[in-house]
Amino acid sequence: MTHHEQDLTHLKERLITMASHAETAVNRYIKALVERDNETASRAKEEDRVIDQLEVEIDDLAITLLAKAPLATDLRLITVAMKISHDLERVGDEATTIARRAVELNQEPPLKPYVDIPHMARLALEMLREALDAFVSRDPRRARAVIPRDKEVDGLNKQLHRELASYMVEKPATISRCLNLMVISKALERIADHATNIAEEVVFLYEGRDIRHLPVVKAAAP
């Protein structure tokens, strides 16, 4: 392995570490929500700094690698790595949002057992893991398979949103709890969006086709 290849491998490894921290954080705060574990949830902001620092580290590493004038394919790998890292940082932020809302929810009696939310979290994190695995194993087909799954999470979020909205109308005393659950559901939907972004980046990286923002039609300027 050349020195340059070693650098690229190191970049990928740091991304995998970052993804693992982000996944752990989401799991931890969903568990803290279900188990009403305030102590874990209230440490979220502090724990998120590890992920933030990894983003800064990966950016620095990427810029150093770009400066070594690598091949066009490497340039693409490096810029995609920077984008993935940014998406993972956002996943970390969403995890922190989940934790903060879990703390608020724990101030009142539970609304009902949480079933949909852990289910959505599982789906979103599976998408995230698949997208990262596709990146590491250079498998654009695997990345492509992630993209349509976003619709399922979107659907679950919309359904839960509707249920909670009717619940609020029936029982106004539950409004603040319902609002907190809506925010958590939306955070999970956004995590699935980030997984989808990453999958699209991986397709672009290995197929050389930009599939973001498709289908493309000509639209008028504002």
Add this chain to the structure above:
Amino acid sequence: MTHHEQDLTHLKERLITMASHAETAVNRYIKALVERDNETASRAKEEDRVIDQLEVEIDDLAITLLAKAPLATDLRLITVAMKISHDLERVGDEATTIARRAVELNQEPPLKPYVDIPHMARLALEMLREALDAFVSRDPRRARAVIPRDKEVDGLNKQLHRELASYMVEKPATISRCLNLMVISKALERIADHATNIAEEVVFLYEGRDIRHLPVVKAAAP
């Protein structure tokens, strides 16, 4: 001006065009909300494609420029341009969210005259414009001045959120309208976040200091 300088100037010009489209979109849909103009608001998704296409174009341009093995300072300029473009694309998405919620709000009588929301929109767009101006005029001090202003928009969003939550409790018939207004308020708060991200990138670009995720403290691994 060398050919390379021309390329960088072109990259900046495309970013400015993209920023102008994003700003126009936010203004247009806030106006559509206030004036209950469904026709304008329902064209949002289509209009957003212009912004999406600009992101793809800027990315392509940036990767072409990176491949020309430029100086370290240029590398930084180019990677920052890619990040700014991504933030602007997200501003376009938030504008579309505002438009969609405006259409839903227009199905019911207005809750009350909109005062806070246009005010928040003005503040967020001023921040965005200042951050972009700081980028173009290479002025990190101007960029730094944007960052603390995010707190004001955050505060307004929280205040409006609280007001709407109490309103929902008092008048459950207004719940769906209040929820839509909460989403619009949150979208504006996110636009201010993107302006802050851009400002932080500009500081990093011209001062060489990464001020994201500060203050830095050592946190435990998960």
